[in-house]
Amino acid sequence: MSGAASEFLKEAAERCQATPPVEIGVRELLGHWGHAVRSDAVVADVTADLAAHGLTTVPPLADAGRTVEIVPIPVDTEPESPSAEPEVDDEAPVRVSLRVRELPSATGGVTSVALDDTLAQAETTMLSDDFSQLAVLQDGRLRGAVTWDSIRLARARGSGDLRSAVDPLPEVLKCDDDLLRHAPRIYTAGFAFVEDENRTLVGIVTLADLAQQFVGLANPFVLLSEIEQRLRRLVRRICDLAEMRAKARYPNKTDGADDLMFGDYKKIFEDETLFLRCGWADIDHDVFVEKLDRVRVIRNDVMHFSPEGVRDEHTRTLNAFIKFIKGLDGGS
Incomplete structure (x- = not known):
């Protein structure tokens, strides 16, 4: 174990005793061990060192997206005894799934308008930011989407207010959804909003992404x-x-x-x-x-x-x- 990893583990253990959990980016975490990419051997190495200091990650490091929380191992959990040298199988089965959160835009925030804003405000925002869609919020919750298509349909119906241009049923994905499984939904709609486990809007995934x-x-x-x-x-x-x-x-x-x-x-x-x-x-x-x-x-x-x-x-x-x-x- 490197000196940087030892120092980090010592500090993390102290912080977890005081105010758990400790949130950290996966890339930053691996960097303390001198790694930039996650592999079976790297995961085994980092997980074993964390366990030796009474720590673990939530979610498990092998399945995490861009960030993890470092927390104390529950007292009723018996950690597995890692082998001294993790065995690496070059041809072992591999993880062939991608989580929605692994796209940067999925947790990169969303530009939105309020349900009571004017249609002119929405159009100006879309034109100035070169967006094809905006989230429509009310009381911090997603109430729909406004797109150039929905605006044209509203005008064709003779309506000129934002509420009439809102699509109330846009595609919505969760951060931990399987990206490949839900790709057809994104392809059909052109985009999908992304919510976390608390139903808070955190990002958007488009065809370009x-x-x-x-x-x-x-x-x-x-x-x-x-x-x-x-x-x-x-x-x-x-x-x-x-x-x-x-x-x-x-x-x-x-x-x-x-x-x-x-x-x-x-x-x-x-x-x-x-x-x-x-x-x-x-x-x-x-x-x-x-x-x-x-x-x-x-x-x-x-x-x-x-x-x-x-x-x-x-x-x-x-x-x-x-x-x-x-x-x-x-x-x-």
Whole structure:
């Protein structure tokens, strides 16, 4: 455990004794341990250190959105004894769900008008802020939405007040709703408001937010797919089936390079005899394996759909490795 983590845990334990809970961003919490992205190993490490100081997180760190509360472990709860060294399974089942709260706009606040405001106030706000919709509130509660479509329909009916332009049944999601499951609702309506567990309006999710999230998720998958395709082609060139099976985690299920796990590629290229068959006279074996292992770690972070997302430096690393291996593979 780093000195920063020890100091944080000591301070958190003292604060929890005085005025629990301690709220903290997940990214900030991981930073005390020197991590930027959540993985199974990181979660196990942080959770174990918290438990050793009588602390835990609500919700559990593995399932949390952008923030957690650090609280004392209930006295009637027996914490599990963590192993000294968490075992990491590169091909373990991964979390393939995203919570609505993981979109920044979902908890980023909402511009609103009051139910008793004028339609001109709503239109001016939408025009000046370049919004397509506004929340309509009364006594702090959501009463509907006003959109350009609802305004046009109200005017077509001969009405010119805000109340007549309010859509009373806009889509509303909870922070902890599964984003992918509810994406069709957002797509159909064009947007959805977001409420917390107390029914307080905290944000809005639009089609643009979904598109941005999709690009952020899809791009690393595309890059990793190309890397795996090129690794398979290299493996076919330097290994026969028996040698592949000798390195494979599941040899009985391996009938070719397409059946290999990503960790199997690393085992193959760690073998200097096999590596030399690549014919790369001026490529250092240890450096190549190190770069490949870095890609493996990024791949695991991507497959966990980490709420912290794939950082720009990760995308640069993947792009650089593609350029590197593409050149080694003949540039095609």
